[in-house]
Structure formats: C-alpha cells, structure tokens
Amino acid sequence: GENVGLHLPTLSVQEGDNSIINCAYSNSASDYFIWYKQESGKGPQFIIDIRSNMDKRQGQRVTVLLNKTVKHLSLQIAATQPGDSAVYFCAENLTGNQFYFGTGTSLTVIP
Amino acid sequence: EPEVTQTPSHQVTQMGQEVILRCVPISNHLYFYWYRQILGQKVEFLVSFYNNEISEKSEIFDDQFSVERPDGSNFTLKIRSTKLEDSAMYFCASTPRIRNTEAFFGQGTRLTVV
Numbered sequence: 001g002e003n004v005g006l007h008l009p010t011l012s013v014q015e016g017d018n019s020i021i022n023c024a025y026s027n028s029a030s031d032y033f034i035w036y037k038q039e040s041g042k043g044p045q046f047i048i049d050i051r052s053n054m055d056k057r058q059g060q061r062v063t064v065l066l067n068k069t070v071k072h073l074s075l076q077i078a079a080t081q082p083g084d085s086a087v088y089f090c091a092e093n094l095t096g097n098q099f100y101f102g103t104g105t106s107l108t109v110i111p
Numbered sequence: 112e113p114e115v116t117q118t119p120s121h122q123v124t125q126m127g128q129e130v131i132l133r134c135v136p137i138s139n140h141l142y143f144y145w146y147r148q149i150l151g152q153k154v155e156f157l158v159s160f161y162n163n164e165i166s167e168k169s170e171i172f173d174d175q176f177s178v179e180r181p182d183g184s185n186f187t188l189k190i191r192s193t194k195l196e197d198s199a200m201y202f203c204a205s206t207p208r209i210r211n212t213e214a215f216f217g218q219g220t221r222l223t224v225v
Contacts, residue, residue: 032211043115043202043216044154051211089154096167097142097209101154 012108019077021105023090028071032093035064035075037086038104044089047075077107085109113137115217117203123223124193132188132220134203143186144204144214145178147171154202160186161209193224 013019025033031052036044048059050066050073057064063076073090087106091099116135124130136143145157158168160178177189186205190197200221204214 034213036216041218043204043218044214045216046213049213091154093210097159097161097206098144098156098167098169099154099214100156101146103153 009103010106010108012110013080015082015109015111016079019075019080019084019107019109021075021077021088021107023073023075023102025071025073025090025092027092027094028068030092030094033064033066033073034091034093034099035062035073036089036091036101037084038089039086044091044101047088080107080109082109082111113215115203115205115215117201117217117220119220120218121221121223123225126195126224127192130190130193130222132190132201132203132222134186134188134217135184136186136203136205137207137215138184140205140207140215142166142206142209143178143180144206145188146202146204146216148200148202148219150199157188157201190222193222195224198222198224 034049035047037047038044048062048064050057050064055066061078065074085108087104089104090102093099118133143160146154148154156169158172159166175191179187200219202219203217206212206214
C-alpha cells in the first residue's frame with residue numbers, strides 16, 4: 001500500500017497550547033487528504049480535508065497545511081482542550097475510492 | 112445528524128466459524144466500504160462497494176471475505192472461516208460520491224476470534 005506515515009507516535013500538550021501533528025505521504029499523485037480523529041472505542045471522525053490544489057485550509061480551531069514539495073501534511077489545533085485528546089490519523093486518497101491511513105499520533109492534553 | 116450504524120458492537124467467535132458483521136450506511140450515500148484496524152495499528156482498507164458490486168478490494172480481502180447488500184439499507188461483511196489474525200475492529204463507512212469526499216465511519220465492531 002501507499003506509505004502514509006506520521007513523524008511522532010505520541011504528543012503531549014498543555015491545555016490551552018497549540019498542537020501540531022505531522023504526516024508524511026509518499027505518493028505525489030495523491031490529490032485529496034483528510035485528517036481524522038479517533039477516540040477510544042469509536043470510529044474515525046472527520047476533522048478537516050484539503051485538496052491538492054490548496055496549501056492551507058482552516059476550520060474551527062483547526063488548520064491543515066499541505067506542502068506538496070516535500071509531501072507533508074500538518075494539522076494544527078489551536079487552544080487545545082482536554083476533549084481533543086485522541087489519536088489523529090491523516091488519510092490519503094490516491095486513486096478510486098479507498099483511503100490509505102497513517103499509523104496515527106496519540107495526542108494527550110494535560111489539564 | 113445522519114450516521115453509519117454497525118452491529119454488533121462486539122462479536123466473539125471461535126476459530127473456523129463464520130461471522131457476519133452488519134452495517135447500515137447513511138441513507139443517501141451510494142458508496143460503501145469496510146476497513147479493518149488491528150489493535151494499535153493503522154486503519155486498513157478492505158473493500159469498496161457500489162451499485163451492488165465490489166469496485167475495489169485490497170490484498171487483505173481474500174476468498175474468506177465477502178460483502179453483500181441484501182436489501183436497501185444493510186451492508187454486510189462475511190468472514191467464512193475466521194482465523195485468530197482476523198481479530199480486529201471492523202469499520203463500515205459510506206460516502207455520497209466516489210472521490211474527494213469525506214468517508215463517514217461507523218463506531219465499529221470489535222471481532223475477537225478465540
């Protein structure tokens with residue numbers, strides 16, 4: 001399968017600080033990316049997406065940055081809250097309708 | 112808000128037995144998927160389904176696996192003869208169109224093969 005990998009398996013941040021979660025992908029032909037959040041015992045939950053014709057997209061408290069030159073995605077969470085504690089996956093859509101998921105980064109927010 | 116629902120939430124089965132995992136995708140979605148997540152590992156694509164046939168499948172989806180849309184609402188994954196290594200979370204997902212769209216995931220079925 002395609003290599004969608006995360007740089008850091010775990011991340012701990014203080015409540016109120018900003019979080020940055022990184023993801024590398026290997027296929028330059030991928031044209032659509034999603035960040036998912038997965039809480040314990042639940043399915044992946046959509047956070048934000050970005051198409052390859054963009055380099056930045058903002059949502060509510062979240063921003064995704066796409067650097068196609070180095071095939072890198074990041075998810076920025078502003079003012080991180082305890083409810084943000086979860087595993088975060090980037091997912092890559094290369095061809096057809098399947099997503100390739102990264103390994104995941106576990107975010108822990110320290111109150 | 113519409114959601115994908117899966118049953119059962121947890122299934123324990125003996126090795127060699129057949130299991131059927133059930134999903135009700137979002138009603139106006141046309142594309143359906145099964146993904147698997149072995150404990151502590153990443154989510155892996157198994158199969159996609161559209162217009163009553165498989166559109167893509169991964170190497171994991173071998174002859175032991177099959178999918179079916181038996182009626183207008185359910186989407187099932189059958190494992191004919193379960194192996195210990197089939198133990199995982201199985202997620203169903205659906206999308207309204209084929210590409211460049213969010214996949215909506217169910218809560219998953221935890222399959223434990225003993």
